[in-house]
Structure formats: C-alpha cells, structure tokens
Amino acid sequence: MGISDTIYALSSGGLPSGVAMIRISGTRTTEVLAKLSGKIPAPRLAKLSSIRGRNDQLIDQGLVLFFKGPGSFTGEDCAELQLHGGKAVVEAVLTELAYLGCRHAEAGEFSRRAFQNDKLDLVEIEGLADLIAAETEMQRRLAVEHSSGHLSSLYEGWSRRLVHARAMIEAELDFADEEDVPGSVSPSVWADMSLLGEEIGTHLDGAAVAEIIRDGLNVVIAGAPNAGKSSLLNALAQRDIAIVTEIAGTTRDVLSVDLSLAGFSIKLHDTAGLRETQDLVEKEGIRRARNVISKADLVIALSDNPCDFPELGAVGTIRVGTKIDSNPDLWDKSAADVLISVKTGQGMERLIDVIVSRLPDLNAFSNFALPSRRRHVDCLNEARTAIHSSLAAADLGLDIQAEYLRIAGDALGRITGRVDVEDLLSIIFSEFCVGK
Template sequence: MVERKDHYRDTIFALSSGAGVSGVAVIRLSGPSVRFGLETMIGDVPEARHATLKSLYSADKRELDRGLVLYFPGPNSFTGEDCAELQVHGGRAVVQAVLECLSGLDGFRSAEPGEFTRRAFDNGKMDLTEVEGLADLIAAETEMQRRLALEQSSGSLSDLYDGWRQRLVRARAMIEADFDFADEEDIPGSVTETIWPELRQLLGEIDRHLLSAKAGEIIRDGYRVVILGAPNAGKSSLMNALAKRDIAIVSDEKGTTRDLLEVHLDLDGYPVILQDTAGLRDGAGAVEREGMRRAMDAARRADLILLLDDLSGRAGAAPVTDGDVARLRVGTKADLAAHIDRDDLDCLVSVKQDDGLSSLLSLLHSHVHEAAGQATGTLPNRQRHKEYLRTCREALEEALENDSDPLELRAEALRRAGNALGRLTGRIDVEDLLDLIFGEFCVGK
C-alpha cells in the first residue's frame, strides 16, 4: 500500500470496467493533477458533469482514440478530489495506449486496489460500513445479497449506529450537567428519571439488532448445507442434480468422494453453499477416514444437514449424528424401493427419474427463509460488527446495572460504549483495519 504521506500527492488512474475486450472501457482518474491530465490529452477541461465527445492524444500528439470524457471537480465527486472518466473503446490496444499515456504524465501513477474508495473514506465521503457495503455490492451474486449490500452502501447501518452514538453522547452530556450544574434551574429533571430509562431502551434495541446478525451472515456469506450419508447413498448424484451440472464423480465404488466438494446455488435470491462429503462407514482406510473426519467437521459448522437414507437397501443406514444443527432426512433411490413405510423421512427423491427434487428444494427454501428471516438493510453481517456491538452492549449494561457507582464512572462506561460504535463506522481509531478492508476491492474502485 502507498505511504500515507503520498496519498494525496499523486494523481491515480485505473481501468475500472474490468479486463478483457468490451465495447466500452472506463478509465478513472482522481487527484490534484486531473485537470492537467485532461488538458494534456484532450486540449481542455470539459464542462463539469457533462459527457463530452473528445479525441485523446498522446504526449507526441498521436491520436489514441475518440470517446466520452467526464469531469467531476472536487469536493463533489466520489473521492472528494478532482475526478475524471475516460470512456474509450474496449479493445486491448486502445486501453493499453491510454494507460501508458497516463503513466507518462508527471505525478500520475496506477491506483492500488481499493484506493479510490480509500480516498473517499479519508475525505469523509463514506464511512466504513458504507465501504463494506460497496465491497459486498460489487461481489454480490444473488438478489438478496444485492439488496442487503445496496442498503448498507447507501448508509442504513451508518445512520443506525450514528443515531445510537448521538443518544449516548446526549446521555453523557446530561450526566455532566447533573454534577456540574446541579444548582441551575434550566437543567432538565434528574438524570435517574430521564436518562437511564432511555438508555435501557437503547440496550434493548442493540440486543434485537445483534439477534439479526446470523441472518446477515447467511445472506452475505451463504447458507451452508452439508450432505451426509453412507457410501453409495446417492450423495454425489443428489448434489449434481441440485447443481444441474456434474460436480462430483458418481460411481458404485465406495470411497469415491474423499474430500469436500462445494457448489454455490442461488435459491430464490438466497445464496446457498452445498457440500458433498465422504461416505461414513466403518473399516475405511487412512485417507478415507480423513475424508470422514472432514465431513463431520463440516456438518458441525453447517446450517442444515441433508441426512441421506438409501431406500434400495444397497448402501448402509444413514449415519447417526449429534449436535443441534437442523437436519432433513431424505430417502434416496425411491424408484428402487420395494415399499416405503418410513414416517421419519422428510422427503423422498429419485435422481434417476427426476422425482422429488422440487419438494426437496421447497424444503430447503423454507429452511433458508426461516434462518434469514425478514431481511432488511440494517443487518450486521460481519464479525467485526458483532464484536464492536457486543463491546458497546457490555459497556452500556455496566453503566445501567452499577447504579451505586459514582456518576463519573457510569459516564466513562457510556464513553466506551460510544467509542465502540465510533469504531464500527470508522470515526475512531481504526487505522489497523483499513488496509484489510480496502484490500478487498478490485483495482479501479
């Protein structure tokens, strides 16, 4: 990462529309020398925020291309600095020629991954939760991921946490007023009567918000479904059928699957991670036993287990699993069963005859929807969100419960609670997090 002292000295540029041949390629610029770069390449600076058709020239006056140029003067731009976009033809030779021309200009350099967004953060155009939402929006693969990321990048979490922090600041101010200006007539009421009930209400809001963290993680990271069963119970066949392509090898030979196989599904907008595992049996060799260990480890971390029973009787019985992970018992190879008298099964499928799969998908959808709940844009969805929220909650609870402590100590607990919320949005002491967060972005964003 570029040294912080040089952060604003250079003008940065990058191809923002992705590598490869395309109809149009977008090259972004940001920094103090954007006007100089435009004057050098197109002869002038176009009207702000208006697309202008211009020819682009190299330093030796060779025409490179003809395209649209947009200029966004700071501070009313994405980064808060002077910015520009060059929309040129997307051929590799054209893009390379424009990038080489820019790199030859004094004070210009290629942007680091996430550096445009980092400058927007440093210039107060975005906070950390909005930055994370933007990163998630770029990476979104399903409709629910897009909705959650769009809400977060638009400031829904920021507004919530800033509102909570302001309530804590107000409470501290009133405590200060209580013991500094106790004799003044215009100081409202007693702290005990006005502040502490409001803070207890805030504690309840934070508790309810934390309860929604699991739903946020499911939408952002995916709902994990692990397929368990004896060898040849139909695990790989079921996975291939649900994925609608050949992911796993299907064979009558036992122990074909020895490692975890994973496929990502879009189930009505919800991201689902489906994992095939090694068959569980006694008497396996060392490599197969390691596969079974990994299978059980994956099952413990799953959100749902599909426990397969081979109704043809050719495979062994479904393994016995413990723990509190939700599970569905699925009878496989239903077309080969002589008779089915099993009230412990949640679903019957026959992959060969394409029967029962829609019912299984419906059950999966019900479980995912129940786990994700009524998703809104105010869901915490990262581990650091939960950690700072818990820190805030603990400090707030300390101030509320220790009512015999001096007001100074209770006010200090409220200060720590507010600081935890400030670290969530990046307003306080988060320098150690920044490189990690902005490193998630692609070059040009």
C-alpha cells in the same frame, strides 16, 4: 501533495469489452485531461473527445467526464474516460497517464480517499465491497442497505443519543449545586439508554441471518457410501461436478459448489460416505466429512435404505430416502422427510421446497439494515455491554456511569470509522479491486 498524488486505474472489468472505463483522481486531473483530450469538459457532462498521446497521436475517441472536487466520489478532482475496451487502447491510455506523472492506484485506493475526505464512512465502504461481490438478490439487498448509508444513519442516531446522555450527565456533575439545572434530568436519560440497549439487542438478533445472507448457508450432503450423495450434488448443481460410480467409497474429499436458491447463496458440500474403513485415504475423507458436518447450517442425510440412516447428531437435518425408482416398496412415508430419485427426478422439487423452508424467514425483518460483519457485531456487543454496565453502575457514581457511555460511544464510532480505526483501514480497503 506530490506528483504521484494523482492516481488512475481501469475501473471496469476484464478486456476486451465493449466499453472500458478508466478513472483518474487527484490534483493533476484537469492538467492530465487537458493534455489527453485538449480541453476539460464542463463538470458532470459527458463529452465525446479525441484522446491523444505524445506527438498528438490519436489513441481513441471516447466520452470524457469531469467531476470537480469535492463533488466527486473521492472528494478530489476526478475524471472518467469511457473508451473502446480493447487491450491495446487501454494499455496506450494507461501508459500515457504514467508518462504524465500519474500513479497506478492501489487496491481500494479510490475508496480510501473517499473515506479520508469524508465522502463515505466505513460501513458504506464495506457495503460497497459487498455490493460488488454480491451474487444473489439477498446479498445485493443487504449490501445496498450498507452502501447507501441507511445503516450508518442508524448508528449515528444511536451515537447522538449517547453523546446527549453524556452531556446531560456532565451538566449534572458540573452544576449539581446550582438551581438552574434540574436534578430530574437523569431518569429520562437512563430510560433512553435502557431503550437504546434493547434496540441494539434487537438489531443484533438479525446478525445470524445477515451472516447467512452474506456468506451463504452451509449445506452438507452426508450418508453411507453409495447412498447417492454425489448424484444429488450433481442434480442440484445441474452439472457433473462429482464422480458418480457404483463403487462404494468413490468420493474421498469434500467437494463444494455454490448455488443460488430463493435468492440465498448456498454452499453445498458432498462428502465421503460414512463407514468403518482401514483405507487411510478414505479414513481421512471421513474425518473431513465429519468436520464439515459439525459446522453445517443444514445437513441432508441420505440413505437408500430406511433402516440405514446415518446418526449424525447434527442440528437441522433433512432425512432423504434415495433411489425410490428402484426400491419403492422399501419405504414407508414416515421413514424420511423426502423420498427422491435422481434418476427420474421424482421428489426433487419437494426436496428443494424443504431446503427453502429451512432458510431464514426474512419476513421477521422489516428491512435489510442488519449487521453482516463480525467487526460490526463485535462493536455492537461492546456498545450494548457498556450501556448495560452504565445502567448497573448507579451505586458507583455518575462519573463511572458516564465513562461506560463513552466506551459505548467509541464502540459505535469504530463501526462507521469515526474513532480509532487507523489499524483497520488497510484490512478493509484491501478487499477492494483496483479501480474502486
């Protein structure tokens, strides 16, 4: 590797901060450490050191950690400098690292090296990106299953079963006429492949829930103008996000806010009131409203009049009667799922309970090892289809059946990155921040 194979980056967050962590990785790590701190600490032991620049000038005092490759995150020699998190301190050390011939890392470059050196597979790396991005408890639990290798073990176990089945078939093809390989190998192989197809199917059943956990549940507030939609958005977000006036048609565009509810990420959208109008801007707002309604996981349909609920045709609608502080006599209980007043807070807890009751039931899943990315789901579907094709191809001959199993194995291998993923890598690693 050339001089710039040794990379560095600030791996901790924005400055100033109490402590800033600079990470270094590559063949020149020990040489750089010796120049910056005088000596190389014993691997994995934090050592309080003076960090010095050119002309022996003291830059800062901090902890220096050295990880000898391959026993490091990237698999190469790595170091971590834990410094005081001042902008000038960090800038001075980064400048010194550049002067010493190191190169600033690109986004995700440390993780890319970890992948290239077989320290992590793609599922673990994607899980790491999700773990860093996780904002809710559910997102964290989902991501940690991926980053910790649980999901990879599951896929690798499946891959091994496919390889075993192919080996058994190959043996039967090669030694079909010889007496020492019993012809009865195949039935147990096909039974296992049938079971594997079912296991992948069950695993795929969790994909929709995992997607909701990872990307959030889309909840749309819809209704006639003045029904109280913006007031409800503000109340649920506990902030003044949307403009509230008594003028019908105030909200023109879709306004969105992220909330965390029962550990789930909720994307709540306020929409323009639905009515016939000649106003061009309002018309466009209503078109956008209908568009988000059609993509919603859940719609909260509002009306301040029981005779006036919007017909949305959306699946998963909660009918909410509003302003019951001012119009209690208008409502009979059966007219709506929940009656609320944003003014007095009446019914708000019940509304939140009803929304939570519409969230996916996680008790149906024994763990969070679920496929959360489209990429994984596509590969799993491809693997399952190929297994089914193999099982259905008995009349076509063992070599055709084995070929389908190879296709299934390749599809599983692409999830963890064991086969044919070069073109995927830049997409995956670009999701990372610099320093990871």
